[in-house]
Amino acid sequence: MTSTTAPRPKPRERVLDAAARLFIREGVHAVGVDRLAQEAQVSKRSIYQHFESKDAIVADMLTEYGPRVVAGYFRPEDDDRTPRERVLHVYDALHRAAEAGDYFGCPFVNVATELRDREHPAAQVAQHFKGELTAYFERQAAAAGAASPHVLAVQLTLLFDGASASAALCGGTPLAARLAAETLWDAAVSAAR
Amino acid sequence: MTSTTAPRPKPRERVLDAAARLFIREGVHAVGVDRLAQEAQVSKRSIYQHFESKDAIVADMLTEYGPRVVAGYFRPEDDDRTPRERVLHVYDALHRAAEAGDYFGCPFVNVATELRDREHPAAQVAQHFKGELTAYFERQAAAAGAASPHVLAVQLTLLFDGASASAALCGGTPLAARLAAETLWDAAVSAAR
Numbered sequence: 001m002t003s004t005t006a007p008r009p010k011p012r013e014r015v016l017d018a019a020a021r022l023f024i025r026e027g028v029h030a031v032g033v034d035r036l037a038q039e040a041q042v043s044k045r046s047i048y049q050h051f052e053s054k055d056a057i058v059a060d061m062l063t064e065y066g067p068r069v070v071a072g073y074f075r076p077e078d079d080d081r082t083p084r085e086r087v088l089h090v091y092d093a094l095h096r097a098a099e100a101g102d103y104f105g106c107p108f109v110n111v112a113t114e115l116r117d118r119e120h121p122a123a124q125v126a127q128h129f130k131g132e133l134t135a136y137f138e139r140q141a142a143a144a145g146a147a148s149p150h151v152l153a154v155q156l157t158l159l160f161d162g163a164s165a166s167a168a169l170c171g172g173t174p175l176a177a178r179l180a181a182e183t184l185w186d187a188a189v190s191a192a193r
Numbered sequence: 194m195t196s197t198t199a200p201r202p203k204p205r206e207r208v209l210d211a212a213a214r215l216f217i218r219e220g221v222h223a224v225g226v227d228r229l230a231q232e233a234q235v236s237k238r239s240i241y242q243h244f245e246s247k248d249a250i251v252a253d254m255l256t257e258y259g260p261r262v263v264a265g266y267f268r269p270e271d272d273d274r275t276p277r278e279r280v281l282h283v284y285d286a287l288h289r290a291a292e293a294g295d296y297f298g299c300p301f302v303n304v305a306t307e308l309r310d311r312e313h314p315a316a317q318v319a320q321h322f323k324g325e326l327t328a329y330f331e332r333q334a335a336a337a338g339a340a341s342p343h344v345l346a347v348q349l350t351l352l353f354d355g356a357s358a359s360a361a362l363c364g365g366t367p368l369a370a371r372l373a374a375e376t377l378w379d380a381a382v383s384a385a386r
Contacts, residue, residue, distance in 0.1 A: 027307055029222030110306055112362045113298055114220055127363055154365075155373040161358050162351030169305045170320055172347075180348040183380045184373055 012050040014040040019061040024107045028058055028114050028122075059121035062111060066129045069107060072097070074136055083140035084185055087156060090133075091178040094160065098167035098174060105168030109161055133157055146188040155184050205243045207233040212254040217300045221251055221307050221315075252314035255304060259322045262300060265290070267329055276333035277378055280349060283326075284371040287353065291360035291367060298361030302354055326350055339381040348377050 009017065018040035022031040033054055037044045051057045073090045075081055081089070097103050104110065108126035115123050138153035146152045159181055163174030202210065211233035215224040226247055230237045244250045266283045268274055274282070290296050297303065301319035308316050331346035339345045352374055356367030 025309065027222060027309060029220060029307075030309075104309060105306055109358050109362065113303055113358065114222075114307055116218065116220060116223075116297060118362065118364060123362070130362070151369055151372065154369040155352075158355030158359055158367070158370050158373065159348075159351055160355065162353065162355030165302050165306065165354045165358065166323075166351055169302065169311065169316070169323070171311060174351070176344055176347040177351050179344065180351065180373075180377055184376055187376045187380060 011040070011042045011046050015042055015047055015050060015057065016061050016064050019057050020065045023058060023061060023111065024065075024104055028111055033057075055121060058111060058115075059125050062108065062122050062125040062129070065107065066125065070129060070132055073133070077139065083144040084189075087137060087140050087185060088178060088181060090137075090156075090160060091163070091174060091181050094164055094167065095173050095175060095178065098164075098171075103164075103167055106161060106164040109164070110168075130157065130161075133160065141185075141188065144185075144189050145192045146185075147192040148188065152184060152188040156181055159184070204233070204235045204239050208235055208240055208243060208250065209254050209257050212250050213258045216251060216254060216304065217258075217297055221304055226250075248314060251304060251308075252318050255301065255315050255318040255322070258300065259318065263322060263325055266326070270332065276337040277382075280330060280333050280378060281371060281374060283330075283349075283353065284356070284367060284374050287357055287360065288366050288368060288371065291357075291364075296357075296360055299354060299357040302357070303361075323350065323354075326353065334378075334381065337378075337382050338385045339378075340385040341381065345377060345381040349374055352377070 008014075015036060018036055019031075022036065022039060033044060033047060036054075036057070037047055040047075047057075051060065073093045075086045075089050077086070108129045112118075112120075112123040112126040117123060118127075134150075134153045134157045137156045138149045141149035141152045141156075159177050163177035166172050167174050201207075208229060211229055212224075215229065215232060226237060226240060229250070230240055233240075240250075244253065266286045268279045268282050270279070301322045305311075305313075305316040305319040310316055311320075327343075327346045327350045330349045331342045334342035334345045352370050356370035359365050360367050
């Protein structure tokens with residue numbers, strides 16, 4: 001007989017899954033290693049066999065979890081969308097995430113903010129993924145012939161970060177951010193014409 | 194002989210000062226009441242005579258500290274600046290704060306984000322002060338005859354929050370935010386003409 005259930009994830013994976021659930025929802029400082037061990041059903045000793053420190057768990061969690069977050073916002077860049085549609089899709093996806101409830105803000109910004117240390121390994125991972133968002137925006141802006149693709153991309157990233165913070169803090173849905181993105185985009189693209 | 198030194202602040206005041214220093218710099222969860230007591234040179238017992246709980250300290254700290262933060266960004270509304278200049282001054286002040294180093298991001302956003310609870314008394318205080326920024330922007334937008342003063346004000350607030358997070362996380366100075374604010378402002382004000 002073949003078992004129809006998936007094999008149980010290995011301890012390291014279980015710890016990272018538990019870390020993603022707890023750190024994203026409650027914050028890094030609010031969750032201790034004991035709680036993580038309990039949630040992952042792994043002994044504390046086993047945790048320290050797989051990870052050097054709690055700091056390393058935070059960094060590895062963001063590294064593993066990051067691509068899934070990013071995938072929710074990016075569109076394949078070879079489909080038939082226009083660059084403008086790809087950019088606005090990011091804000092639409094944020095709007096949907098915020099509407100769905102249980103939205104805690106951008107996990108990269110939240111973790112890095114809480115750590116208050118730009119050199120922390122997890123803060124470096126967070127900066128990497130924020131950089132990916134800016135690079136995605138910049139590719140779209142360059143494809144559309146925007147006047148200064150990098151400046152526009154940074155502005156769109158700031159807007160995204162402000163909107164995700166506001167969605168988490170006040171429960172506001174970020175429609176105003178989408179409108180602002182349209183205004184910034186159209187000003188930069190028409191200025192280039 | 195008259196003493197030239199100011200009288201020592203009372204315990205409640207000392208606790209709130211210590212809370213502002215530590216919570217803003219290190220975060221709410223990273224600082225326990227023991228540490229607060231030590232920093233304020235107040236006994237733990239005395240802390241609990243003045244405050245119901247750590248949550249109450251966080252809320253009272255933001256309530257006391259908030260107006261000082263806000264004062265750094267707002268300009269008297271009866272001087273000879275134009276509404277546009279008043280709005281851009283906010284971003285210039287943020288730029289200066291970020292350049293000065295030791296900038297940890299918007300304390301209201303940071304505290305509320307870390308608490309992950311919109312109903313927490315401190316989160317409510319944070320929302321109040323963010324609302325004051327939006328209201329300030331909205332008064333300027335209305336005075337300039339912007340098309341939708343409230344929408345523009347919300348957009349400018351999102352931009353401010355994104356820029357302050359970015360300044361804290363990456364050390365970037367928020368000049369791109371100022372440029373974006375100009376674009377959004379000019380689009381909204383010229384649309385109304």
